[in-house]
Amino acid sequence: MRRWLHALALAGAAAVLLTGCVQVHRDEGDLVDDWAALPAPRLFVPAADACLPRLTGVVPAATYETVDCAGSHLAETVHVGTFTGPVALGARPEPGSPALRDARVECDKRTREMIGGDWHAARLTLTIALPPATAWAAGARWFRCDLAETDSIDNTRPVNRVGSLRGALVGDSTLLHRCFDPKLIGKNLNYMAPVLCTEPHRAEFVGVYTERDMSWVEFTEGASGTHRRCMTLIAAFADVPDNAELPYRAGSIFYPPSRREWEEGDRGVRCFLWSDDRKLTRSVRGAGPEGLPVI
Incomplete structure (x- = not known):
């Protein structure tokens, strides 16, 4: 001017x-146009395929940081998606809210593609991060899918690791759930101690099923139905009949998503075979009726 x-x-x-x-x-000439037009302001969007030194549910641009995946890090960003439809038109979804369901479905799909399997079957946890409310008000509509290794099936707090998780579940991965020796307090499960399947144990991971859509309260009140679904997985895993004799061969232990994960739309329930009457010293995968007899 x-x-x-x-x-x-x-x-x-x-x-x-x-x-x-x-x-x-x-x-x-046209003196008004001598100055180049200023570029439109660009909103911050986190990078995909990047590793992170820390995990937060909300990601301010001012504190955003990535690190080399070859070094120690806490999590890895699998995917950065965009909110569309009615969710994008309203206020920012709250972390853990039902409004994040479509985002979690997208995160779940991209994670399976990246690691080569179902993350529920391994010592992994998947979380969603959002822009700050101020960034949302300015037009930011991204969500970030972060994958992290955990210490155990009981402790889902992320732990530091070295190396990317890309292809982590391809082949004989050490992250996969296998055999456990459950520790009880009375008749209540305290924690699941992982052991080699050749060591004495009473539990073995058999798979994951996707629960039907229901509220958290409905799910927690329907433990018998969850047990029944897991028993069906146990029968298929051990190659034994899914009939009235099955409860005399084995019982079940199951780990559902956390309430926060459930509210976001995660319906993956982890199922374990439970041998109350005898210690096992081998995997029961494909063992048949002789390998998992009626007692």
């Missing part, structure tokens, strides 16, 4: 001096 005003002043001076022996001021 200052240059434009200066040019007009020069043009006025030239008009006054036309009667003298001076050169007429030459037109510089």
Whole structure:
């Protein structure tokens, strides 16, 4: 603007001096457009395929940081998606809210593709991070899918690791759940101690089923139905009949998502075979009726 005003002043001076022996001021063209247009402001969007030194549910641009996946890190960003539809038109979804269901479905799909399997079947946890409310008000509509290794089936707090999780469940991964020796307090499960399947144990991971859509309260009040679904997985895993004799072969232990995960839309329930009457010293995968007899 200052240059434009200066040019007009020069043009006025030239008009006054036309009667003298001076050169007429030459037109510089469209003076208003001499300045390049300023670029539109760009909203911060976190990077995908990046490793993180810390995990937060809300990611301010000012404190955002990534690290080399070859070094120690706490989590890995699998995917960065975009909210669309009605969710994008309203206030920012609260962390853990039902409004995040479509985002979690997308995160789950991208995670399975990246690691080569179902993350529920391993010592892994999947979380969703959001922009701050101020960034949302300014137009940010991204969500970030973060995957982290955990210490155990009982302790889902992320732990530091070295190396990317890409392809982590391809082959014989040490992250996969296998055999456990459950520790009880009375008749209540205290924690699951992981052991080699060749060591004495009473539990073995058999798979994950996807629960139907229901409220958290409905799910927690329907433990018998969850047990029944897990028993069906046990029968298929051990290659034994899923009939009235099955409860005399084995019982079940199951780990559902946390309430927060459930509210976001995670319906993956982890199922374990439970041998109350005898210690096992091998995997019961495909063992058949002789390997898992009626007792």
